[in-house]
Amino acid sequence: MPKLGMESVRRRSLVEATISAIHTRGSMDVTMREIATRAGVSLGLAHHYFANKDDLLTSAMRAIMTDYRTQVGEALAGADGPHERVRAIIRASLAQDQFNPEVVSAWLVFYAHAHRSPRARRILSIYTRRLHSNLCHELRQLVGERADGVAAGLAALIDGLYVREGLGTARMADSDAYRLLDSYVSLQIAAGPAKTASAA
Amino acid sequence: MPKLGMESVRRRSLVEATISAIHTRGSMDVTMREIATRAGVSLGLAHHYFANKDDLLTSAMRAIMTDYRTQVGEALAGADGPHERVRAIIRASLAQDQFNPEVVSAWLVFYAHAHRSPRARRILSIYTRRLHSNLCHELRQLVGERADGVAAGLAALIDGLYVREGLGTARMADSDAYRLLDSYVSLQIAAGPAKTASAA
DNA sequence: GGGTATATTGAATGGGTGTTCAATAAACGC
DNA sequence: GCGTTTATTGAACACCCATTCAATATACCC
Numbered sequence: 001m002p003k004l005g006m007e008s009v010r011r012r013s014l015v016e017a018t019i020s021a022i023h024t025r026g027s028m029d030v031t032m033r034e035i036a037t038r039a040g041v042s043l044g045l046a047h048h049y050f051a052n053k054d055d056l057l058t059s060a061m062r063a064i065m066t067d068y069r070t071q072v073g074e075a076l077a078g079a080d081g082p083h084e085r086v087r088a089i090i091r092a093s094l095a096q097d098q099f100n101p102e103v104v105s106a107w108l109v110f111y112a113h114a115h116r117s118p119r120a121r122r123i124l125s126i127y128t129r130r131l132h133s134n135l136c137h138e139l140r141q142l143v144g145e146r147a148d149g150v151a152a153g154l155a156a157l158i159d160g161l162y163v164r165e166g167l168g169t170a171r172m173a174d175s176d177a178y179r180l181l182d183s184y185v186s187l188q189i190a191a192g193p194a195k196t197a198s199a200a
Numbered sequence: 201m202p203k204l205g206m207e208s209v210r211r212r213s214l215v216e217a218t219i220s221a222i223h224t225r226g227s228m229d230v231t232m233r234e235i236a237t238r239a240g241v242s243l244g245l246a247h248h249y250f251a252n253k254d255d256l257l258t259s260a261m262r263a264i265m266t267d268y269r270t271q272v273g274e275a276l277a278g279a280d281g282p283h284e285r286v287r288a289i290i291r292a293s294l295a296q297d298q299f300n301p302e303v304v305s306a307w308l309v310f311y312a313h314a315h316r317s318p319r320a321r322r323i324l325s326i327y328t329r330r331l332h333s334n335l336c337h338e339l340r341q342l343v344g345e346r347a348d349g350v351a352a353g354l355a356a357l358i359d360g361l362y363v364r365e366g367l368g369t370a371r372m373a374d375s376d377a378y379r380l381l382d383s384y385v386s387l388q389i390a391a392g393p394a395k396t397a398s399a400a
Numbered sequence: 401g402g403g404t405a406t407a408t409t410g411a412a413t414g415g416g417t418g419t420t421c422a423a424t425a426a427a428c429g430c
Numbered sequence: 431g432c433g434t435t436t437a438t439t440g441a442a443c444a445c446c447c448a449t450t451c452a453a454t455a456t457a458c459c460c
Contacts (some may be wrong), residue, residue, distance in 0.1 A: 004427065007435060021214075028228060028313045042439050047419065111367060112308060114226045124367070152372060153380045157353065160360030167311060167324070171429060172352060180353045187387040204457060206407060232448060242409050247449065 014039045018060040023102035028109045057118050065127050082138040090181045093158050104166035132190045174181025213239045218260040223302035228309045261310045265327050282341040284319025290381045293358050300393050304366035
C-alpha cells in the first residue's frame with residue numbers, strides 16, 4: 001500500500017533509528033538489520049533508500065552535526081559580546097540534547113568510522129574547522145594572538161569531556177562541566193593577550 | 201618442531217601483533233586471523249593461547265596500560281615538588297611512545313570495547329581512577345580544595361588531545377600540546393586555592 | 401624407548417553480515 | 431483502464447568471522 005512521498009519519511013526515520021541504535025547499544029557495532037527493524041521497515045527497504053551502510057552512517061553523522069550546528073546558532077543569536085558568545089558555544093555543546101552518553105557514543109562511532117571512510121573524515125574535519133574558526137573569531141578579541149592556542153585547548157577540553165561522558169564511568173554533572181570550561185576561558189582571558197606562558 | 205616454553209613468547213608476540221594490527225588499521229575491526237598472521241602463527245594457535253578474542257583484546261589493553269604506568273613511574277621518579285610532578289605526568293602522557301596516532305587509536309578501541317566487555321570496563325576504570333588520584337595528590341598542594349576539579353579538567357584535556365591526535369586531522373606538535381597542558385596547570389595554580397570561579 | 405605433554409596446523413562448523421534481486425501491490429499519469 | 435513509477439518485502443548470495451577439533455610432530459620424563 002504505497003503512499004507516495006515515503007522517501008523523505010523513511011530516510012529520516014532510518015537516520016533516527018541509526019542514531020538510536022548506536023545509542024542503546026553504546027558501540028560501533030550497528031547492523032543494518034537492527035537499524036531497519038528499529039525503523040519498522042524491512043532490511044531490503046533500508047538498502048533501497050541508502051545504497052551503502054557507509055551512506056547511512058554518514059547521513060546519520062551529518063544529521064547529528066546539523067543538530068549541533070543549529071543549537072550553536074540559536075545560542076549565538078542571543079549572545080552579546082565575545083565572552084558571552086564563547087559561553088554560548090560552550091552552553092550549546094553541553095546542552096542536554098548533545099551532552100549525554102547516547103549522543104556522545106554516536107560521536108565516538110563517527111570518529112572511529114572516519115578512519116576508514118574518506119567521506120566521514122571530510123565531514124568531520126569540516127566540523128572541526130568550523131568549531132575552531134568560530135571559537136577563534138570570538139577569542140581573538142579576548143586573548144589576541146593566543147586565540148589559536150586557546151581555541152585548540154577549549155576544543156580539546158570539550159572533546160575530552162565528551163569522551164568521559166561517553167565512557168560512562170567518572171561522569172560529571174553538566175553544571176560541573178560548564179564551570180570547568182567557563183573557568184578555563186576566564187583564566188585565559190585574565191592571563192591577557194601576551195604570548196608568554198601561553199598555549200601554542 | 202615444538203621447542204618447549206613457547207607459550208610466553210607466543211603470548212607476547214600475539215599481544216604485540218594485536219596492538220600493531222589496531223595501529224595500522226586505525227580502527228576497532230581487528231580480526232583474529234589478521235592478528236595471527238601478523239604474529240606469524242596460525243589462526244588455530246592464537247586460539248590455543250587465548251581462549252577468546254576478548255581475552256586477547258583485554259591482554260593487549262593491559263599491556264598498553266602497563267607501559268603507560270611504567271612511563272609515568274619513571275618520569276615521577278626524577279621529579280621534585282608537586283608542580284614538577286604534575287609536569288612529569290604530563291610529559292609521560294605526551295611521550296613519543298604514548299602520544300602518537302597508533303597508540304591513541306588503540307586507546308580509543310579499548311574505550312569502545314569497554315562498552316561491551318565488563319572486564320575491559322573494570323580495567324579502564326582502574327586506570328582512570330589511578331590517574332585522577334595521582335593528579336589530585338599533587339594538585340592538592342597546589343590548588344587546595346580545587347584539586348578535584350582541576351584534575352578532572354587536566355585529565356579531560358589530555359583525553360581530548362589524544363582524541364584529536366588519533367583523529368589524524370588537526371594534529372598538533374607535541375611541544376604545542378605540552379605548552380597547552382602546562383599553561384592550564386600554571387593558570388590554575390596562579391588562580392590560587394580559592395573556590396570562587398573555580399572548576400567543580 | 402614408550403608414553404605423555406607441548407606446539408602447531410589445516411580444515412570444518414555455524415552463525416552473522418552487507419548486499420542483490422525478483423516479485424508484489426498500490427498509486428499516479430494519461 | 432493501462433503502463434509506469436514508487437513502496438515494500440522475503441528470500442537468496444557470497445563472504446568473513448570466531449571458535450572447535452582431529453591430526454601431526456617434536457621434545458621431555460623415566
